[in-house]
Amino acid sequence: MKKSTKKKHAPPKRPEHGRGLFYSRDSGGRHETTPGEYVQWATNKSKQLKLKFCGTPEAINRMIKAGEAVSGDLFFDVINGGEMSRTGLNALLETARNDLSVSHIFIPRRDRLARPGNPIEGMTLELEMRKLGLTLVYIEMTLDPILPWQRHDFGESIVSLVDFEQSSKFRIEHGEKMLYSHLQLARYGYWTGGRAPYGFRRHLVRADGSEVRELADGEQVSQAGHHVVLLAGPENELNVLKEILDLLLKLRASQVARRLNERGIPSPNAGRTRKDGGVVHVVSGRWRRTTVTNLARNPLIRAVTAYGRRAVGEFRRFSTEGPRPLTEADFHEDGSRKVVTNDQSQIMTSKAHGPAIIDDEHGDQLIKILDARAGTPAGKPRSQNPNPLGARIFDMNCCWPMYRVPYRDSFCYKCGLYQQSQPRQCHHNWVDGPNATKVGMAVLRQQVMTPDMIAQLERNLLDRANTSQQSGRHEKALATRKRELANVRQQLAIAKQNAAFAKSGELFQDISRIYEDLKAREALLTLEITKFETTSQSPDTMKQAIEAAIESIKQFPRKAEDPDNLEAIGELFRSANLEMFFKFHQVQIKNRLLNKLDMGIVTLGNAPPPIKKYDGPTGRAALKAKLQADNNDTGSDPLSKVKTNSVPGKKAKSLRKDRHAGA
Numbered sequence: 001m002k003k004s005t006k007k008k009h010a011p012p013k014r015p016e017h018g019r020g021l022f023y024s025r026d027s028g029g030r031h032e033t034t035p036g037e038y039v040q041w042a043t044n045k046s047k048q049l050k051l052k053f054c055g056t057p058e059a060i061n062r063m064i065k066a067g068e069a070v071s072g073d074l075f076f077d078v079i080n081g082g083e084m085s086r087t088g089l090n091a092l093l094e095t096a097r098n099d100l101s102v103s104h105i106f107i108p109r110r111d112r113l114a115r116p117g118n119p120i121e122g123m124t125l126e127l128e129m130r131k132l133g134l135t136l137v138y139i140e141m142t143l144d145p146i147l148p149w150q151r152h153d154f155g156e157s158i159v160s161l162v163d164f165e166q167s168s169k170f171r172i173e174h175g176e177k178m179l180y181s182h183l184q185l186a187r188y189g190y191w192t193g194g195r196a197p198y199g200f201r202r203h204l205v206r207a208d209g210s211e212v213r214e215l216a217d218g219e220q221v222s223q224a225g226h227h228v229v230l231l232a233g234p235e236n237e238l239n240v241l242k243e244i245l246d247l248l249l250k251l252r253a254s255q256v257a258r259r260l261n262e263r264g265i266p267s268p269n270a271g272r273t274r275k276d277g278g279v280v281h282v283v284s285g286r287w288r289r290t291t292v293t294n295l296a297r298n299p300l301i302r303a304v305t306a307y308g309r310r311a312v313g314e315f316r317r318f319s320t321e322g323p324r325p326l327t328e329a330d331f332h333e334d335g336s337r338k339v340v341t342n343d344q345s346q347i348m349t350s351k352a353h354g355p356a357i358i359d360d361e362h363g364d365q366l367i368k369i370l371d372a373r374a375g376t377p378a379g380k381p382r383s384q385n386p387n388p389l390g391a392r393i394f395d396m397n398c399c400w401p402m403y404r405v406p407y408r409d410s411f412c413y414k415c416g417l418y419q420q421s422q423p424r425q426c427h428h429n430w431v432d433g434p435n436a437t438k439v440g441m442a443v444l445r446q447q448v449m450t451p452d453m454i455a456q457l458e459r460n461l462l463d464r465a466n467t468s469q470q471s472g473r474h475e476k477a478l479a480t481r482k483r484e485l486a487n488v489r490q491q492l493a494i495a496k497q498n499a500a501f502a503k504s505g506e507l508f509q510d511i512s513r514i515y516e517d518l519k520a521r522e523a524l525l526t527l528e529i530t531k532f533e534t535t536s537q538s539p540d541t542m543k544q545a546i547e548a549a550i551e552s553i554k555q556f557p558r559k560a561e562d563p564d565n566l567e568a569i570g571e572l573f574r575s576a577n578l579e580m581f582f583k584f585h586q587v588q589i590k591n592r593l594l595n596k597l598d599m600g601i602v603t604l605g606n607a608p609p610p611i612k613k614y615d616g617p618t619g620r621a622a623l624k625a626k627l628q629a630d631n632n633d634t635g636s637d638p639l640s641k642v643k644t645n646s647v648p649g650k651k652a653k654s655l656r657k658d659r660h661a662g663a
């Protein structure tokens with residue numbers, strides 16, 4: 001081996017008949033036999049060119065199976081051709097740079113090297129390799145190294161550009177074709193690809209729907225006039241699935257997962273390999289909360305197929321109207337492509353070919369329960385920055401709201417004025433976020449979630465229902481319209497009479513236009529009146545509304561059950577209009593001045609706040625102008641009680657506060 005020189009532009013000296021390396025790429029799925037054949041071609045070619053090259057079809061097949069990108073002289077990537085940074089390719093370039101005995105690179109075809117979004121990227125990659133002193137051997141042509149003093153052939157560059165352009169065009173067209181064919185399949189409830197979900201298997205069917213046979217895992221079939229459908233089974237998985245769907249009515253998903261794990265039931269895909277961020281790993285056999293909820297949210301259990309939940313295409317993506325080009329929203333800031341989760345309305349649903357596993361009632365109930373437990377609409381992940389007390393927590397010293405600030409692994413609320421003012425107008429007053437939330441929940445539990453209180457709310461609601469029934473705005477609107485209709489009809493009669501006198505000429509035209517207008521108005525009013533009369537809230541519908549409201553109140557304790565679901569808790573605080581006020585004082589500890597929490601007050605419902613909440617400007621500049629007035633009352637109880645100034649009719653109660661220390 002020769003010493004490598006780091007001088008700029010120095011052409012690496014390489015032997016004429018040195019070591020050959022093989023590179024190819026596949027976007028995965030169907031490698032079939034081609035990589036093996038390509039390696040055979042490279043072996044034959046290397047003998048012809050008198051090169052040292054070790055590689056066999058068996059070796060590359062073993063590599064692919066093991067998910068390896070490099071093995072001896074073989075380099076292979078399972079990746080789409082648009083991705084220019086790849087494990088195998090990077091290793092190939094690295095090896096070629098460091099090992100100056102490497103003289104030739106075998107690449108079956110240009111599109112195996114790259115299918116770049118921009119053809120220049122492919123051309124540049126080729127040039128880069130040739131400038132390293134390497135000879136590129138394709139099946140159809142050979143490209144010699146480019147030496148620094150050589151001007152490279154213009155015609156060659158054009159051909160390269162066109163080749164790469166065509167291979168990328170192929171990808172766009174291919175992507176479009178795939179989407180269209182998927183769309184077509186999905187429209188008729190056929191499976192568009194991928195592994196069958198738990199409790200289902202892929203079955204090959206004829207165009208008339210008659211079944212041919214079940215497909216093995218990973219088996220690819222493309223037979224004209226045949227399609228793949230998902231049918232329930234096998235029995236053992238189906239039983240587990242049904243059991244999960246029943247259990248979810250009573251237990252939380254995490255509890256269901258625990259039960260299944262305790263019984264040693266293997267999770268879906270247990271033991272199978274999966275690729276995450278390019279790393280192959282074995283799927284664990286354990287059930288998780290999400291494994292369970294995903295099964296219950298799969299529309300297939302209700303005999304509905306859904307297509308288009310995730311948009312992942314490189315150049316064209318799914319929309320219900322057909323493939324669409326990518327837009328800015330499909331890219332991350334760094335230019336890489338996002339996996340976009342489509343909105344519910346963008347998902348195409350069809351009737352599945354198999355029967356439902358659960359009935360509609362059970363299905364509706366499940367979704368309702370899962371949504372309620374998650375505290376969020378279907379599929380929405382919990383917020384990364386929970387702010388249960390957002391705009392409901394105040395510093396009594398300065399009357400400002402306290403703002404959420406990340407703190408270690410958690411968060412805290414800190415005086416907004418302190419955060420905003422350069423000349424310190426207030427102090428570093430803060431409370432621990434989760435602890436303040438706990439205090440709020442404790443108050444809610446004591447004050448609202450008692451059977452007494454629920455009964456009282458129920459009575460209030462019923463009262464309100466009765467009064468609104470008597471003096472409904474509804475009735476007023478109806479009466480107005482009835483009066484107007486009578487008026488319109490009277491005018492219509494007059495117009496008709498007038499028309500009789502003005503049989504001809506312009507006057508008749510005018511009158512008939514007025515007549516038409518009145519007719520239209522009459523029709524509209526009649527329609528509105530019927531609508532009002534039919535939707536007029538009967539005692540029955542009113543009762544339903546009240547029951548729904550009471551039901552949601554009764555759900556308070558359940559929503560509060562999960563102390564980590566800060567979003568659901570925030571929702572509770574909002575619906576109870578809970579607000580918190582904290583008072584602080586400064587203490588000298590050794591040479592440090594600490595801000596200690598004195599006391600807190602929690603208000604609920606329409607109870608008045610204990611302070612006049614600051615409602616001036618909160619921006620820094622505006623604030624500078626405004627001088628802060630009230631500050632630092634003292635004489636508070638050192639035992640620091642949290643007082644509750646609660647719903648009318650309930651006595652305020654003391655709560656032990658959690659410890660908060662200023663830092």
Ligand SMILES: [Zn+2]
Pocket residue numbers: 395397398399400415416417418426427429
């Ligand atoms: Zn403050």
